[in-house]
Every structure is written in structure tokens, then in C-alpha cells.
Amino acid sequence: MRKSGKRFLNRACVWKQEMKVEEILDIVIERVKPTHAEDKKIRKVVDDVIRKIRIQAEKIGVDVKPMLVGSVAKGTHLKNTDIDIFLLFPERYERGEIEKYGLMLAKKVMKGEERYAEHPYLRGVIDGYEVDIVPAYMVANGRAARTAVDRTPHHTEYVRKNLPENLKNDVRVLKQFMKGVGVYGAEAKVGGFSGYLCELLVLYYGGFMDVLNSASKWKPRVIISIDGKKFEGVDKNSPMLVIDPTDSRRNVAAAVTMDKFALFIHASREFLKNPSLNFFFPPIKKALKAESVAEIIKRRGTYFFAIIVDKPKVVDDVLYPQVQKALRAFEKCIRESALGLIRSAYFVSDRIIFIFECERGVLPMVEKHRGPPVWSSHAENFRRKWEGNERALSPVYIEGGRYYVDIKRRETTALEVMKKCIVEKNLGQDLGKNFTMGYEFVQGDELLRFCQELGTFLSYKFPWEE
């Protein structure tokens, strides 16, 4: 299958593990690479769709070129892949027109559900394969893209032209590794590495093991330019900058968050030290039982609480940024209080559960409030504000050259801190709206209702650990 095992082993591996890595990677390929029979079946679905689109397009007189894109087109797809077919329209069409004709044609060839990325598109199932039919503009190159999806055909072309046949399995193995350790996918829910990024990394470093060897030494900020071009886009200071060879204004790794970046480095190092199939196919974790959860919480001596709110009815790519934004807002408020944030997490089901662990849940009434130095130009204002103020629990006093005053704390419980945060902070458009309609604050024994989430929260284990 793979011509040479050396690809995977050219650096940094401990000798006694060589055989083991080889074996592992062979098993991974076996499990994730589609068989010839499957590939034939996929080919048939693709050909059928493209043929039907052409016929329908001619019928209604629309100038459109159907094109297979994505991992199937590039030959880097895994088993049970999605199939992406783009309907490419010349630029003379209005945006409204390509959306109208695109959906119209798609609906003629398959039943499906209308979805929305930057254009509306149709998602259906044919012969067991999820098929997306997506209208886009046919543009000269990635740089000329009018919408984000217009680049996809150029990405497909680039990889087809540049990725050697013998590296395709390395891409498959890397994708599966990233899936296994939890960093695969550029969507907001994951904030990780896209399929295209996996292909570029393998192309750049020379193979799966080379990617891992390099990643184990990554530090932010990693800058990769495959063809030596300079980045011409807007720099968002993300931990990785991988310049898109089809459009030097775009960072292919823009979605990669600091957490996923660090996790991939860590996972690479761990795999190199101690390779195992678990990295690709993580073991199913046993959930902690309610008694264990209760016992751990008690033993830690900390304070746990949760905020629960209804899930807005929006797609994941709209939902997750809002959930992450809300979590950051909550964390900030807790940090500014004296509750002593230890950790936080969110869980999405039909509701959204935010869980927090803090050093304490109740604060003293008194808060020591620091003022300016006695000689500062603000000193008089500070004194005027606080002398005799109804929140002041002491006169203004001096310490180390500064004025201080003890004041009545406004929020003395976790609930009050969170209430204030919900009123004052932007928690995302749709999520914020749901918060105004009501939310649940849960602490103490009541928390054990969320035993499964707490179990995950408390387990701390990496996906590949048993």
C-alpha cells in the first residue's frame, strides 16, 4: 500500500519503537483508506450528479460547470467521506442568480436540505453518501475569489497538481490523527486544522511523521510559506500563519486557536515518545458515577456551579463563537471578583451548560478599594467620592503612600457575580437573547443533575489516554 515505511520514520524515533509505529500506521491506513470498491461507488455517485446537472443546465439554458472538489477530488478522502460538488458560474451572473439557479439545479438531481454558508447550498444523501451541491463563482485564481467558497476549486486544483501520489496516505493518516486527538476541523466548534491545511502541512514537511516531528518543536508563531510568497492579508496574530498558495492574502490556519495549536504540539510529542493507536481511535471513556463526582467535588474543597440556558436555534458556526464569547465574559467577571476561578467549560446539547470551578462561592462584605497616591492629582477626587459615601465601611486611609477605603462589596456570591455579568456583558446576539428570557443557576447537590458533564469536566484526560 505505502511504498516505503521510511517516510514515516526518517527522524527522531526511538529504534525499538520503529516496528511499532510502522504497524500502527499500517493499521490506521487499513481502517481509514477507502477500498477500491468504495471508491468506485463514490465515483459513480459523482458522475451521476455531474451528468444530471449538465443535462438540467442545458435544459434551462444556464452556463454552469459542475466540478468535483474537496478531498474526494484530491484523493485524500477517508472512508464514509462527504462528497462536495460545486456549480461554477461565470462572473457575469448576479449573486442572486447563481443562488437561484444553483439551488434549482441541485434540487433537480437530489432531494436535500437547504443550508447556508456564504451562499445557500443543498445537502442530500445519495447511496449513503452525504453530498453537498454548492453554487460558486468561477474565478481566475484564489486571489480573485468573490466569496470564500470560490477559493475551494483552486485549493482542489493546487493539491491535485502538487501533492505526489505517495503522500496521499500520509494526509489520510494526519487527518485521522488530528480527528483522534481533537484538533481536526476549521469550524468554530473545533477551532482546529482543516483538511486543506493537513494537505499543505504534509506537502511542506514531506510526510506524516515529518509533520509530527516538526510540530513537536513548534512555538507560536509558526510561519509557513510553501512557495516563498509573503503574506499580504490582515494579520490576526493567530499562533500559525500558513500562507495560502492560491491566495497570499489568506491564512489557511486562521481558524487554529491557541488551545488546539498547543494540543497538537503536545499530542505530537506524546505520540513520538509513546506511539499508540489510541491517538487515532481514542478509547471510549467510562463516565464517572454520581458518587465519584460528589466525592471529588467534596475532596477538592472548591466551589462548583453551573449556568444553564436554552440553545439558540442557529447553525453551529454561529452558535459556537457566541458560546465561546459568553464563556470568556463569564471568566473575566469571575476573575475580576475574588471568587478565584480555577477552571471552566461548556457543554452543548439541547441546552448550553456552563460549568465553573472556583476557590470559593461567597465573598466577605468588605472590599479593600485602592485609591491614588496621596500626592496624585486624583487624590482629592478620590477622597471627595468616598468620604461619607454610603458604600464606604471606613474613612479613607493611607497605606504605602496611597489612599485606600474599605467599601461594601456589590456582589458577594457567585450568583450575584454571574447575574451582573449577564446584565452587563455582550454574550452574543442569539445566546444573549436566550439569557434575557431566563437561565438556571445551579450549585451544591443540585449540580449532580449534570453528572456526565461534571464527569468529563473532572476527568482532565487527553482523548488518547485511557
Added chain:
Amino acid sequence: MRKSGKRFLNRACVWKQEMKVEEILDIVIERVKPTHAEDKKIRKVVDDVIRKIRIQAEKIGVDVKPMLVGSVAKGTHLKNTDIDIFLLFPERYERGEIEKYGLMLAKKVMKGEERYAEHPYLRGVIDGYEVDIVPAYMVANGRAARTAVDRTPHHTEYVRKNLPENLKNDVRVLKQFMKGVGVYGAEAKVGGFSGYLCELLVLYYGGFMDVLNSASKWKPRVIISIDGKKFEGVDKNSPMLVIDPTDSRRNVAAAVTMDKFALFIHASREFLKNPSLNFFFPPIKKALKAESVAEIIKRRGTYFFAIIVDKPKVVDDVLYPQVQKALRAFEKCIRESALGLIRSAYFVSDRIIFIFECERGVLPMVEKHRGPPVWSSHAENFRRKWEGNERALSPVYIEGGRYYVDIKRRETTALEVMKKCIVEKNLGQDLGKNFTMGYEFVQGDELLRFCQELGTFLSYKFPWEE
């Protein structure tokens, strides 16, 4: 008495208060300036001592010049002043000799108690006046001083020559103001302004009110050079640098702490805004009753505790630096714990009582321990140290690109934090020894034993406030 009221009023005073300030300062002078009768009595004591010293010196054949120094010599003394008489020896005498002959002569003219500054000296009482007879070297100028006390005669000479008669009462008023607001005295116990510094300030600014007006605008660092000379000494970065006109290597304000510096600025501003006799003669504060103390403590919702240790049998100038050092060590340990220090204080009687107010007295067992970034060269060490460590309560995990681990907190109560501090920190030579012999840790209701100290601790009032 004072020739012109204008001295006190040449700047920044609100018109309607002018009469009031005048009246106040007249009353202060009335109360603190020795009468002619008292000055005659003092003169007689001084003349007697000096005459007797001369006779005795001739008898034993010692070449010594007795000299009245200090505030009496300068005419800036208050009522019930101390009298300082120096025995000046030529530099050809050995240090041991001047100490021997000095004490010998002093003992021939008065009974007294041997004390020790840089030389041993004798403190006695004559006609109700505390008299210090101090041996020193007669040196050409302050700069040539062989010991700290050798400068005193030169300070005396400098002020006698340079301080105009009409400013002497301003010095007296300033000294009394500083006494009243609690910043008078260069000894370690106070960390404030010496008499000589008061004289230089009045000389430099032109009068009592001018000192206050200037001080109300002071910021660190205030630099004063009366004769324009540059400082040639070692700079300790104290908030004030007043170059000694008799020795440009010496900062006359070296003893002034940041707290006393700030307090004097604050008091000056307050007096200028709202002049009152209370600044000079602070009202006696009513101590809080035990019930009030208990009620305040309860209402604040904070955690109070005290550490009590026997007072070492050493002079104040040795004791107070140690007590202050110990307090800073305790504060540092509390800040490094998560107890949340609010305030601290010490009280000296036959024992030393350290009182602390914290946000809490008990900490959770868990402590979130921050490690290096995943890509740091220290990352591997951190993981090796904590993976499977018996103090670890979690595996090593990743957050925001860093490794973290939850560990068992070593000290979970205020008592444990303090115990560790007492074992590990230098609390001063004599005080530290006493701590090793035993100390008391008091919290909860037991604390009400220290009702008076707690009352002072909780009152927060400035000395001049009622």
C-alpha cells in the same frame, strides 16, 4: 510673642479662616514655648553641668570641651525639653578613651543610667529635666565626623548661625504639629522627621505655614539642598532627600518612611483646608467596646487573627526594625497564599501583638499550579515533575497554550501559613529567637482578649480626627 502673624499666612489660606489659623497658632505657641522662668531654670542646669564637667576634667587631666547642643542650644526647644550636653574630645584620643573618660566625667556630675547610641552615654534627671551627657569627637566639620553623634555639634552650630530669631517659634509649631499628627521623630519606632529636619524645613521654606503649603504639594521624591550643594552620599531611594548642609554625604530625611511622608502631606492639606488645634493636640480617642469590636468583625465578614510573642529585651531602636521586618515577612506570606490580606498592624507592650485581617481564613485543598508554555524548553521538566507526583490532584493539562496541574495546597489555614512563615523567614535576630521559644495564635472569639488593639485597628481614624 510672634512679631507678625503674616508669617503664618502668606499663602493659600482661605480668607475666612485666617483669624482662626492665627488664633490656633497663638494658642500652640502659648502651650509649647517655655516661659522665661523655665528657660532660666534650664540655663541653670546647663551651666551647673558644664561648670562641674570642666572642674572634674581638669582634676583628672583630660582635654575635653563640654558643649550644650540640641534644641535648647538652638532655642527651638519645647516645654519639658531634654537637655543634651556633649563632651567633645580631640581626635588624638582613642575611641575607648573617650568612652571611658566621658562616662567617668558624666558620672561625677550626675547620677544616671548608662545608655548606648554609637558611644555609651549617661542619661540622668536634674531638677526635673532629663539630661543626656554624651561623649563625642571634636571634628572640623560634619563631613569629618567619625561617628554619627560627632555631627550634632555642627548641626547645632549651623542652626544657631542660620536660623533667624523670628523663625524659632515656627520651628516649635512645626515640631508640635508633627508630634500631633504622628510623624515626629527619626527613631525606628516612628520613622519620621527629626528636630534638625524641622529646623531645616522652616529655614528653607521660610516659616511654618510655608512648610505646610509646600508639603501639601510634595511628591516623592522631594529634594532639598539649602546651600545648593549636590548629594554625595549613598542613595537609599527614600521619599525625601534633604542634603545636610554640614555634610553633603548625609540625607537628613533618611529616616522618613513612605507612610510618614504621605501622612505629613495629607495632614498638611487637611490642616490648610480645615485648621484646628486637634492637629497639635490630638483628642483622646474612646476605645471601642468589646461588643462593638465583635459586631464590626462579624459585619465585615472577614477573618481576623493575631500572633503574639514576647517582647525581646532590647532598646526600641533595635526592636522596632525587627518588628517591622517581621510584619513585612508575614504580609508577604499572606499575599503569596490566597488568604487575601486586607490590613495588618502591630502593637507593642510587654508582648508584641501582630493583628491581621484577611478575606478568608481557610483555603480549598486544591491549588491550580501554572506551568510553562507547551513549547517552552522547561515543559518537559514540568511534566516529569508533576506526572504521578503525590501532590498532584490532576494530570498535567493544557490551557491557553500552557501546562497546568492541580496540586494539593500545602497550607490551607491561616495558622499553617503563619507557621511556615515563622519557620522559613528571618523575623529579626532577637524577635526571631523569641518566636522559636513560642508564640500564640489567636482567632475567633478568643481575639476579643485584644479588644483595645482591635479597637485601634478598626477605628482607622487619623490622630487629629475625633
